[in-house]
Amino acid sequence: MSSHKSDFPILSQKIHGNPLVYLDSSATAQQPLVVLNAIQQYYEASHANVHRGVHELSARATTLFENTRKKIQKMLNASHAHEIIFTSGTTSAINLVANTFGKNFKPDDEVIISEMEHHSNIVPWQLLPVKLKVIPISDQGEIDLTEYQKLFSSKTKLVSITHASNVLGTVNPLKKIIEIAHQKNIPVLVDGAQAFPHMPVDVLDLNCDFYTFSAHKAYGPTGVGVLYGKTEALQKLPPYQGGGAMIESVSFEKSTYAPLPYKFEAGTPNIANVVGFHAALEYLTNIGMENIREHEKKLLEVATEKLNAIAGLKIIGSAKEKLGVLSFTLKDIHPHDIATILDREGIAVRAGHHCAMPIMTRFNIPACVRASFGLYNTVDDIDALVKGIETTKRIFHV
Ligand code: PMP
Secondary structure, three states: OOOOHHHHHHHHHHEEOOOOOOOOOOOOOOOOOOHHHHHHHHHHHHOOOOOOOOOHHHHHHHHHHHHHHHHHHHHHHHOOOHHEEEOOOOHHHHHHHHHHHHHOOOOOOEEEEEOOOOOOOOOOHOOOOOEEEEEEEOOOEEOHHHHHHHHOOOOOOEEEEEEEOOOOOEEOOOHHHHHEEEEEOEEEEEOOOOOOOOOOOOOOHHHHOOOEEEEHHOOOOOEEOOOEHHHHHHHOOOHHHHHHOOOOEEOOOOOEEOHHHHHHHHHOHHHHHHHHHHHHHHHHHHHHHHHHHHHHHHHHHHHHHHHHHOOOOOOOOOOOOOEEEEEEEEEEEOOOHHHHHHHHOOOOOOEOOOOHHHHHOOOOOOOEEEEEEOOOOHHHHHHHHHHHHHHHHHOOOO
């Protein structure tokens, strides 16, 4: 794959006098110029509220907004456009399911999650009267499928699991996980925040009941997310938030609700950023999700080899199927110190618990450094990271 760095205006700048090396795409990805232009063009030529007006601008805004829905349907291979619900992000999509599907949970009902979940797929369930059953992970950072099967009981209501870990990079064997749950008639929600931007996703092939992701991690704007749900799964859910756009009729005695997807889209949505997201999705499909996956796999291979060769550096997570995510510790140097020194070299990495505190507990570390790759990263970026780590070692005399 040729380099796409020049498509991203933000990446051409210097940080502390050094060329920016952006290795924090798992937290949020950068936007190509086409996305920024699409948002500006939308505001300059087509902005109006959607679904409401008969005037030309409203019709244009509605068409652009709905085109993004259709594009997502196509990319996910979903059966219908109405199975795509716009939210403000993965977190709000999971909370939507928790607050509707989980509405009638009883305190001794159970939701199965895994030890590698982001807080967004732990805390929404803890706000409900429901118990969490947790699938353990191995030292390599892989799901234990035998233990998983043992967690089902007559109280199990849902399996809610990440497609890929934002710390370990592990890509979970979702098809198997979903098949096992369905054999027991249990629906599955997938947190696709990390996977969707980095690999092809086919919801029909996976056969998941719900799939969630965020636009900002997929080279789109912030404030937009997606909940995919099978029609029959979404139809069973009560409305989430009440307000404009989600109703069919309203009186003081009784209101009736709009059909899918509008039933779950109360209020004015994030129109401009949904339109901008369309440009990001076009950009991704033009490059090809398979090509992106291959490119990032190669980067991971190179980076793993180079980082493993650094004495005192320990990579957390060595699953067979991994995304371009490399978390590590370096002797007993605090991850924040490492990230601060790297920042002085222009290298943006993340340090901390990465909103996945149970993983830190599992690997018995307080925090770690994470370098995560996007489609714009190159082997030169990895070389810069290695150089930065060597500088850190010299400063700390380790
Ligand atoms: N799940 C995973 C695996 C994530 O990595 C993230 C973001 N770090 C989220 C959920 C939450 O995404 P958002 O903040 O966009 O809602």
